[in-house]
Amino acid sequence: MDADLQDHNKLPDLKLDAKQAQGFLSFFNKLPNDAKAVRFFDRRDYFTAHGENASFIANTYYHTTTVLKQIGNGPDALSSVSVSKNMFETIVRDLLLERTDHSLELYEGSGSNWRLTKRGTPGNINSFEDILFAKNDMQDSPAIVAIIPNFRETGCTVGLGYVDLSKRVLGITEFLDDNHFTNVESALVSLGCKECVLPTEITKSSECKPLYDVMSKCGVMVTERKKAEFKGRDLTQDLGRLIKGSNEPVRDLVSSFEHAPMALGALLSYAELLSDENNYGNYTIGWYNLNSYMRLDSAAMRALNVMESKTDANKNFSLFGLMNRTCTAGMGRRLLHMWLKQPLLDVNEINTRLDLVQAFVDDTAFRQDLRQHLKRIHDIERLMRCVEKRRASLLHIVKLYQSSIRIPYIKSAMERYDGQFISLIKERYMDLFDYLTNDDHLNKFIGLVEVSVDLDQLENGEYMISPGYDSQLSDLKNEQESVEQQIHDLHQKTANDLELGIDKLKMDKGTQFGHVFRITKKEEPKVRKKLNTHFIILETRKDGVKFTNTKLKKLGDQYQKVLEEYKSCQKELVARVVNTASTFSEVFDDLAKLLSELDVLLSFADLAASSPTSYTRPDITPSDTGDIILEGSRHPCVEAQDWVNFIPNDCKLVRGKSWFQIITGPNMGGKSTFIRQIGVNILMAQVGSFVPCDKATISIRDCIFARVGAGDCQLRGVSTFMQEMLETASILKGATDKSLIIIDELGRGTSTYDGFGLTWAICEHLVEVIKAPTLFATHFHELTALADENSGQPSGIANYHVSAHIDSSSRKLTMLYKVEAGACDQSFGIHVAEFANFPESVVSLAREKAAELEDFTPVSIVSNEAEQEAGRKRKKPSEPDDMAIGAPRARKFLKDFSELPLDKMDLKQALQEVKRLKKELRDDVGNCKWLQQFI
Ligand SMILES: Nc1ncnc2c1ncn2[C@@H]1O[C@H](COP(=O)(O)OP(=O)(O)OP(=O)(O)O)[C@@H](O)[C@H]1O
Known part of the structure; x- marks a missing residue:
């Protein structure tokens, strides 16, 4: 900016x-x-x-x-x-x-x-829409939520109401939540909430502090309102005025909640919905079911790079940027925004979307044909909102018309399709298009525009009602033309009288004098006498002499009067046309829904078919059956970066065998990328898109939890390791065996030994109690011993590592980015430093020091069996011995060392830093004999 x-x-x-x-x-x-x-x-x-x-x-x-x-x-x-x-x-x-x-x-x-x-406000941008979207499409439709928490011994019941002012949708729900407000967080994410109304009184309560934390994590503005405004007493009556259709279902819906009506009541008054009559009978309301979409917390949204961010180097950095190939003006992209926040949970619904995507992938010509037509579709939703608010001009009506006359072409393109999903295409689109375009609906609107708007004038950029549409307008038009003709005749006659050619005697039309004659100063002497006797001179300037006579003055005034009347008649008729157009709002809403869905699905197909390595259709199974098997999977956003030659990987999350995976390996080896790509692939599949894999089977996930280590915590101003652990513990409350958990480098930067113990305990709980498929990337190599806890019995835990190759002669490290079975039993800090072109002198010093910590010197990557054998020999850290206690500290030494900004230091500074690290290590050694041997 x-x-x-x-x-x-x-x-x-x-x-x-x-x-x-x-x-x-x-x-x-x-x-x-x-x-x-x-x-x-x-x-x-x-x-x-x-x-x-x-x-x-x-x-x-x-x-x-x-x-x-x-x-x-x-x-x-x-x-x-x-x-x-x-x-x-x-x-x-x-x-x-x-x-x-x-x-x-x-x-x-x-x-x-x-x-x-x-x-x-960020949640209510309506009155500034003209400014905000004058030059660009509206990207997203923000929601305002109102929340009323009620604390009980058993937990907190949350009453929630929301409104999407641009879509004119209200929602209501009530649910139990934990003390971290996990459910509120996923509701805010899924609704795309920008602003939340809370009762002022709760600010003081300490129980609500986590609620405020959730708001800030989700980037939601908090607006406080007095508790007295949270009242549900007249709600049914108020809704009766706003909601389309009968009041009965609304009453039933509202009466099924105890607290939520108060939240919705506060929202209606905050958004002043009742003070605008245009809202009456134009809203819909529904029960917002928290469990109808995959739940995503804000950390998962960030970890999976779902939405665009200002810091993205290019559009492919985010999933939205990559997947957005929509063609319509604004509508498709807004729906994609929503879909990415609301992945589906129903196998059939997902498969229907996938069937449609497949139809478009399989038939390239069909896809391209439809996309060509969609490019000409305007933002029907926004246009219609302007029409409903009577803020529309003929330009809006013409754009709706231009979009409407495209529909028969889209229908014809669909009629030509003869692939395997013919009946689905017919049922989902063609039948509805038939209905929407019939003579009672769009055709009627098209007819209205064709008789009312002067379509011939569009070429000149003029948006006018055609004179034939109304007899008064037509009379005024005739009158205007007649006066114009009389002015023209007078012009001709005056030119003759003055003995000037018509090209020498100009006729000007200005705001100051209206119609006037004008001649150049050069001509003036020739006719001066006549001018003085028969005309009134108005002005003599560089561009000539302006003059008039009573006849011209009279005709000019007459012309002006007719013109004013004509304009006001036009204005009245435009208002009448806009009014009539507003009666088509339901038709256009349905049409907008169909077209934007089509747009997003075509966009998925386009991405799947045009990526350098094509995407595949995932097999979807219900959440309680099947495994998650992704073969040759890629991270779509990393893969799309020009400088990356992406190495595909397999991921087999198999129940009872490898449902919990611990991923180890060198820094920069691709651990984060791997675990996030699994989340991204699953999210894409449940949105209805093909996935960047050779083959994919996905057991539906109802929730993706992500904790992405220190970076994420710093963002929120949480710095201590303990807090990070506590936060992770909140996953333990929210997750089930139907969720997916992604944890990246839990405990990074800790200097306490508790860290390892807690991480271990969390893992055990996830495996034994939660039973959620989990991808756990870690630098605590000792965690890999978890897999051997019940040797002989499959524990459901499997070790994987990202591989790297160290050339034995040159000691050069090459990242292979290949995920392989088994644990990686070495730290590559020094190699990574070398990889990053640190000065040779520094690297060799590091090697010397590392060699002193004998047990940690790399032993070259071992084969899987050998490695598993090594794992088996490890002691269980839950019975901590000297080495288990000392190992994290020793690793921290190596890690701190590898993270020194050596490229910015001279040798002297580097040596001082190493000395400092060594001193810190010595200070921390305490009674640990194992560590003492290195000092
Ligand atoms: N499969 C892959 N194919 C090609 N390049 C990859 C692959 N995975 C990761 N990379 C590249 O390696 C870089 C580092 O990957 P990533 O951040 O996942 O490593 P990491 O092991 O998590 O590192 P750290 O432990 O330091 O956080 C990525 O930015 C990406 O450019």
Whole structure:
């Protein structure tokens, strides 16, 4: 955004005289305090902000306080900043779409008389939509949630209501939650919530602290409202006005919850839904079932790179960026956004999507044909919202028309398809298209537009009602043409009278004088006499002499009058057309749903078919049967990076055998990539997409939990190892044997021995109690001994490692990125340092030191049997002996060493650092005999 900002940096002048300033100050000082509100004042060609808002804008967007100016004098002076229109738009976009910590208010007026005309929050962007999406498509439709937690001995019951203002959908639900609010978190993720309304009173309760943590993890703005606003008393009645159709089911739905109606009640009043009559009868409501989609927590969304982020180097960094090949304007991409947050759990539903994708993959011509047509489909959903709010112009109507006349072409393309999914295509799309386009629906709308809109004028960029549509308009048009003809005749006659060619006597039409004659100054002397006697000279300027006579004046006034009447008649008729178009809202909503679904499925097919290594259709089994077998699987986003030659890997999560996998191996060896790619593949499959594998069988997962180590914790300001462990323990509460757990480097950076013990305990619990398939990438090599705990009995735990090759003569390390069975029993810290081109002198010193820790010197990669044998010989760390206690500390020494920024140090500094590390190791040795031998 910075480059953008520099462009906008030219500050408009803040032009207020003393009186205006005084008037403004008296208004401004009366505004209620609202720490979150950023208030802008529209001063026609620029905007201003004041007080703390001014400082915020100066610091955040101009990065300097020199832009601040003062209004008024002495103690009443108010610091102010002025921003151009462009800069204002940039700030609006940032505040409402990127940040989630402010609301935005826009005031219009002058002197001391100002009025709030627009208010927006990250969850309610409606009033700023024109600014936000003037140049680009609307990416996502944010939801506002209201929550009321009720603490009981058995846990916390959460009442939740939500509203999607752009889709006009309300939802209600109630559920039990744990003290980490795991369920709330997945609801917020799945609903794409940007703002949450909470009762003010709960801020004080310590039990609610985790709820606030969840909000910040999910990037949700918290808006507090008095508990008194959380009331469900008149809810059914209020909903009766908003919801389409009969009130009966609404009453049944609301009465089935105890707390949720209060949350929904608070939401209706916060979003002021009842104060806009356009909302009446236009909303739908449903029970939001937490268990109808795969649940994803915010860590999983990040670990799997599901959504785009500002730091992405290219669009393929995120799953959304990679998978978004949608063609329609905005609709497909918004649906994809939603689908990625709501992977399916039902085998049949998933298979239906997969069948459709397969139909499009198998028949390239069919796919391309449909995509060509979809490229011409406008954002029907948004257009229709404008129509419903009566904010639409003929441009909106014409765009709806242009989209509607495409449908028969899409239908014909489908009629040509003769593949194996012919009946599905017919049932899912063609029958519905037939119904939607019939004479009662779209054809009727098409007919309306064809008679009402002057389609011939579109080529000239004019959007007009055709004169034939209305007799009054047609009369006015005739009258206008007749006056035009009379003006033309008079023009001709006057040219003759003045003995000037028609090309010498111009006819001008301006705002100041209306119709006037004009001649050049050169011509003027020739006709001066006549001008003075028969005409009225209006103006003599460089471009000539303008003059008129009573006849022209009369005709000009007549023309102006007819034109005004014509325009106002046009306006009335446009409003009538828009009104009629709004009665088609259900048809267009259904059409939008069909087209956006088609768009996303075609986008999946396009990705599957056009990737350099093609994707495959996964076999889906219910969550309680089958295994998860991915052969030749890849990480779609890593694979799509130009500089990566991706090595595919197999992953076989087999119940009772390898349902819990411990992945070890050198840093940079591909552990994280591997475990995340399994999560990504499963998520893609449950969204209905083909997967980047040679062959895939997936037992449906109802939830993906991810903990991605220190990096993730730092983001949230959680620094200690204990907290990381506690957080992981929350997975233990939420996960079941139907979930997937991905844990990456738990306990990274710990210097306590507890870390290892806890990690071990967590793993045992996951295996024995939770029984969830788990991929556990770790640097605690001792964990691999878990697999041998009940030797002889299959424990369900399997060791895998990412392989690397060390050349025995040159000692060079090459990452092979191949995941192989068995544990990797060595640390490659020094090799990795070498791999990263550390200075040779430093690397050799490291080797010397590492050699002193004999037991840890690499022994070259061992064969699987040998390795398993080695594992068997290990002692169980749950009976800690000297080595088990000392090993993590010794590894930390090597790890700290390999992480030193040696490339930025000279040899002296490097030696000092090594000395320091060695001293720390010595200090930590304590009674550990095993460690003492190295000192
Ligand atoms: N299968 C693969 N094929 C090709 N390149 C890969 C593969 N897996 C990983 N890589 C590359 O290796 C880099 C490091 O991988 P990754 O971060 O997964 O390693 P890691 O073992 O988790 O490292 P660390 O332990 O340091 O966190 C990736 O950024 C990617 O470029």
